[in-house]
Amino acid sequence: MNEQTRNAIAEHALAEYPRECCGLVVLCDSVEVYVPCRNVAARPQDDFRMAPEDYARAEDMGQIVAVVHSHPGASARPSGADRKTCEQSGIDRWVIVSLGVQGDGSIALDDWFEFGPSGYIAPLIGRRFVHGVHDCYDLIRSYYQLERGVTLPDFERPDNWWDDGVSNLYLDNFGKAGFADMGQDAALEVGDVLLMQIRSRNGVPNHAGVYLGNNVLLHHMYGQLSGRTIWGGMWAHSLRTVLRYKGDA
Numbered sequence: 001m002n003e004q005t006r007n008a009i010a011e012h013a014l015a016e017y018p019r020e021c022c023g024l025v026v027l028c029d030s031v032e033v034y035v036p037c038r039n040v041a042a043r044p045q046d047d048f049r050m051a052p053e054d055y056a057r058a059e060d061m062g063q064i065v066a067v068v069h070s071h072p073g074a075s076a077r078p079s080g081a082d083r084k085t086c087e088q089s090g091i092d093r094w095v096i097v098s099l100g101v102q103g104d105g106s107i108a109l110d111d112w113f114e115f116g117p118s119g120y121i122a123p124l125i126g127r128r129f130v131h132g133v134h135d136c137y138d139l140i141r142s143y144y145q146l147e148r149g150v151t152l153p154d155f156e157r158p159d160n161w162w163d164d165g166v167s168n169l170y171l172d173n174f175g176k177a178g179f180a181d182m183g184q185d186a187a188l189e190v191g192d193v194l195l196m197q198i199r200s201r202n203g204v205p206n207h208a209g210v211y212l213g214n215n216v217l218l219h220h221m222y223g224q225l226s227g228r229t230i231w232g233g234m235w236a237h238s239l240r241t242v243l244r245y246k247g248d249a
Contacts, residue, residue: 001025001032001066001095008034010109013070013097017107022048024058025066025095034068035061042159045072047081047130066093073100076113080122081130083115084138088154092116121146124218127226132157136208137169139220140193143210148191150245152177162206170195170205170243179243186242193245194231196238205240 005025013021016039023036037054041047048069058064067089069082076098078086086094098111121142127134137157144150153176161167174181179193186192190213195205209219212228217235220226229235 005032005034006112008036009068009095009097012036013072013099013109014107016070016072017099018072019044020046020048020070020072022050022067022069024050024055024064025068025093026058026062026064028062032065033061039069064091066095067091068095068097071096071098074098076111078113078115080127081133083118083120084122084133086115087117087120088133089117125225125227127220129220129223129225131159131222134220134226135222136220139218139226140208140210143218144191144245148245150178162204163201165202167202168204170208174243178245178247180246182242182244184239184241186244188231188242189244191245193243194235195240195243196235197240198238207238209235 009023012023012034015021020039021036022039023034026033026035035058037058038051039048040051041049076096078094078096082094082096094115096113097109099107099109102108122134124139124142124146127139129135137155141152141154144152155169155173157169161169182192188211190211192211194209194211194217196207197203197205198207200206207219207221209217211231212218215231217229217231219229
């Protein structure tokens with residue numbers, strides 16, 4: 001990456017502080033160009049989500065060769081969500097710049113880190129919730145990949161899909177993922193996906209977890225770390241149906 005590109009990235013990161021900046025490095029007629037993009041994440045000081053129209057504009061300019069974002073007040077090392085998004089992106093080069101307050105009170109870049117896809121799968125326990133990246137459905141996908149060697153399809157899930165008045169993510173897609181609906185009263189087996197309805201304005205299941213046996217549920221609630229909990233109480237009361245994996249649909 002040439003000095004002009006690095007300087008453009010630094011300028012963008014400083015301009016966006018304390019928000020995370022995000023952008024793309026594009027080859028335009030073999031010339032490297034940094035394209036700043038808008039961060040439309042719900043919490044831009046903690047996460048980034050690139051505006052789709054900005055990404056499309058960069059694609060029209062040439063070949064995207066790197067994804068860039070900043071970590072204000074934090075290390076340049078990638079988070080679990082960063083590594084997962086890198087795996088999903090299909091782009092081989094990712095760059096993180098860290099910046100923060102210096103001894104004289106100014107804001108400046110502290111570090112620079114580059115990485116790429118490596119087959120990373122986050123641990124099942126202790127993931128920070130990032131909707132569409134590390135959420136309850138992604139935890140199910142990771143469980144099946146790690147424990148069963150099964151790659152479940154991913155499904156686009158906009159923020160707050162459960163409150164838009166029309167979406168029904170799980171019930172619309174479980175058959176495509178190879179699951180059968182066993183009903184609300186099914187005797188639970190290890191690996192069953194338990195669909196729950198928790199404050200969904202659409203009146204549909206909007207949370208799911210994997211039954212691990214011995215009354216233990218593996219799940220990832222919004223705003224919390226992924227983990228295990230005892231199956232029963234409010235979780236069992238919220239149960240709407242049980243899905244069981246049967247193989248390719």
